[in-house]
Amino acid sequence: MKKIGFLSFGHWTDSPHSMVRSGADALLQSIELAVAAEEVGADGAYYRVHHFAQQLASPxxxxAAAGARxxxxxxxxxVIDMRYENPxxxxxxxxxxxxISGGRLQLGISRGSPEQVIDGFRYFGHIPPEGSSDADMAREHARVFLEVLGGQGFAKPNPRPMFPNPPGLLRVEPYAPGLRERIWWGAGTRATAEWTASQGMNLMSSTLLTEDTGVPFHxxxxxxxxxxxxxxxxxxxxREPRVSVSRSIFPIVSDLDRQLFWREQKSTDTVGWLDGGNARFGKTYAAEPDKLIADLAADEAIAAADTLLLTVPNQLGVDYNAHVLESVVKLIAPELGWR
Known part of the structure; x- marks a missing residue:
């Protein structure tokens, strides 16, 4: 059994070819896609966070809105870029x-990806201490965040507060029981994955790894x-940890699917240069269901994960992306033993 959700970057553009023309469109359609995903039997709605870009940012x-719907x-x-966050x-x-969601949050956090601007976190008031890097700062912010989520009091109460305090040191409120165990770290390397385990966080691995050993991505x-x-x-x-992987998967079951993704049927892994080093990007899976099932059955990382996040082309609109999710959940997943 695998949990299957979508991952949306929430792009918007005023292009006439996009169904998402504004920030309002991106946000409202993201909520509607979460509702649609639940209706077609998917298990999760996940959102990317990018600052200074025409994409989803403040998650x-x-x-909360998707949780209420x-x-x-x-x-x-x-993931949430911890360089920008006040923990x-x-x-x-x-x-x-x-x-608000009734305890359904699964928060992926990390050091973040290459930015739209130079050291954008500085505009948010976060500067790495002398002798440390922005990655060090992200991990320190994460450490404090995880500690606070534990729910232990740490702040000395005012002896003359506006409202009565409970006894002892105070914690950040509202406290969400169990959320600490539902934090994931987006790891781009094998070494970072091992660090993630040492910190007691779940592992979130995407379609990109910031290292390359010459073997296939999966x-x-x-x-x-x-x-x-x-x-x-x-x-x-x-406790048992959770592991998620992200994939671009498009079952070709209609003329529109074929029109949009026929080129991706020959997709392969690619190797590029990112953040000063080699990076390997996973391929897109696009094919008729029988071919797609055979290809996905050979993906070793999907087999090893308990959660699969489908990256969706959100600018194609809610209805089309709901169609993609339904195709994977109802046509592909049962044949692979995921359901």
Whole structure:
């Protein structure tokens, strides 16, 4: 059994070829797609976070709204760039959104991807301390965030508060029970996956790894997942971790599918240069169902993960993306034993 959700970057453009022309369109359609995903039997609605771009950025109002409109599916991010975050304020927002959803948040966080602007986190008031990098700062913000989510009091109460305080040190409110165990780290390397396990976070791996050993993407990602599981066991955590992978999967079952994705039927892994080093990008899966089922059955990383996030072309609109989700959930997943 695998949980299957969508991952949307929430692009918008005023191009006449886009169904998403504005920020309002992107946000409202993201909510509607979460509703549609629940209706077709998918398990999750996940959103990417990019600052200074015409894409989804501030996730918590969106997650709270989607939580209020749905009742079953998981709601998450993939991923929040922790370089930009005030961890205590983030804990308040996350706690509120999780309570609104009834405890369905699954938050992916990370150091983040290459930015639209130079050191954009500085505009948000976050500057790495002397001698540390922006990646160090992201991990420190994550450490504080995770600690606060534990729910222990740490702040000394005012002896003359506006409202009566409970005894002892105070914690950030609202507190969301169990949210600490539903935090994921977006890991781009095998070493980062092992660090993720040591911190007791779930592993989120995308269609991109910021390293390359010459083996196919799915095999490198499967190795990353195994290293994560081994490190988790070594760390002695009591609960079972979760692992997600992202894929672009398009069953070709209609003339429109064929028109949009026939070129992707020959897609292969690509290797590029990203953030000062080699990176390997996974291919797109697009084919008629029988061919697609055979191709996906050979994907070692999907086999090793418990959660599959389908990256969706959100500018094609809610109806089309709901069609893609339904095709995967009802035509592909049962044949592969995912359902």
């Amino acid at each position: 918590f109002p969106l997650l 749905t009742s079953r599916i998981e709601l998450g991010t993939a 205590l304020y983030m804990a308040e927002d996350a706690g509120a959104a999780d309570l 095999q490198l990602q499967a190795e990353q997942i195994q290293l994560f599981r081994d490190a988790w066991k070594t760390a002695g955590h009591e």
